[in-house]
Amino acid sequence: MFAQQLVNGVLLGATYALFALGFTLMFGVLRVINLTYGFYFSAGAFIALFLTRQAGFGIWAALPVAAMGAGAVAVALDWLLLSRLRRVNAPELSSLMVTLGGVLALYSAATSILGPDIRRLPPDLVASDAFVLAGLRVTTAQLLILLATAVMVGALMALMRGTRLGLAIRAMAEKPDAAGLMGIDTGRLAALVSFISGCLAGAGGVLIGLNFNAIHPYMGEAMMLRGFVVIIVGGLGDIRGALIAGLLLGVIEVFTAGYVASGLKEAVAFAILVVVLWTRPSGLFGRAVVRRA
Template sequence: MLAQQLTNGVLLGSTYALFALGFTLMFGVLRVVNLTYGFYFTAGAFVALLLTRSYSLPIWAALPAAAVTVGAIAVVLDWLLLARLRRINAPELSSLMVTLGAVLALYAAMTAWLGPDIRRLPAEVLGGEAMIFGPLRITQAQILVLIATAAMVTALLALMRLTPIGLALRAMAENPDAAGLMGIDTGRLAALVSFICGALAGAGGVLIGLNFNAIQPYMGEAMMLRGFVVIIIGGLGDIRGALIAGVLLGIIEVLTAGYISSGLKEAVAFAILVAVLWTRPSGLFGRTQTRRA
């Protein structure tokens, strides 16, 4: 029983980690809290829904297609909303407010267009019955979640650590002006980061949609709360911290739901958020300097 719940927790947590990863990368490199991020999540799930329902694509094809589509949406939104604020060096809160307004408009427009109903992926997409490993029961959807998350995290870390682009991105995270003076095209890198983050969030949306099989316009917003808890626990802008914190939160949520009450999941997550802010505001693993005002 406990082993099963820990497994479920790790699987749930890996989707949280995936979600938080793009968000924290965006904050780390671009220094914006981009709240349209929750919408990317919804968009990914809906693109996958469209592709699997209307075009009968298998999920292994729909997942990357949704990721690329959402990545493109993210680039456009970034250009519409944030490029101008970056140019005039607007305060952090301006970008937060602008994306907050945009994400409400996007969710509300989507609800007005498609309705608030919960939609489901076609049954055949999810694959046959669960697999049994000793006492553990794991669905194929959960395995896909785990493999996809691991693959994307590895690819992202490799990109950041092993390639010249990653070096440029880290330089830009350190100091965008200096990076620009060193000949780095910061505008193009910003678009690239938006694309990567959009693709990560889009894929996360598909995976969560698979895992819970419930897709509706505001699903990204429910995820945002988790994403924020993960990001604060892990430390704003800290990729490794986001990974560990994501899995931790997944385990905590599953255990809360299993042993106390599923209605307290959100409250427990939020209590942890506040506790971390009081005790370790730079995150549990924070080496990075907290940005004090």
């Protein structure tokens, strides 16, 4: 029982980590808490729902297309809501309030158009077979989630650490003004970061929709709490920390639901957030910033 719960927690945490990676990348590079990020999660799930139900796509084709669709939504919303604020160097509170208003409008519009009902992916999209290894039961959908998450996380790490583009992104994250003076097109790079972050969120929406087989417009709203927990526990802007914290949160939620009460999962996530802010505001893997007069 314990080992099975641990496996389930790691698989759930992998999806949380995928969602939070885009969130922490966006914050780390663009220095903005973009509250529309949860909408990209919902957008990816609904795009995959349309592709699989109406266009006849399989899950392997629908997943990358839905992720890129969510990335395109992210670029459009970044240009519409945040690009002007970046040009005038508006304070961080301005972007927070703009994206708060934006996400409320987006969720309301999505609910009016799509309705509040829960939608489900086609039942034959993924084989219902389960594999038993050393007494542990793993479904085909769970293996798909783990494989897709591993591929996308590996690709992001390779991009950030092994390419000139990744070097430019890291330079912009450290010193955006200096990066601009060195010839880096910070406007285009900001759009690219938004696209990558949107792709990760959209892919997370597809995988969560596949895991729980429940898609609705507000599904991204619940994930935002977990996203905040993961990036704060892992360290603001720290990709490695977001990955580890996402896995830990998934394991803790599964054990809470299995051994305590399923209704306490969100309470436990909030409690972790509060304790980390009290004891280590920079996160488990973040670096404290020393401010000098």
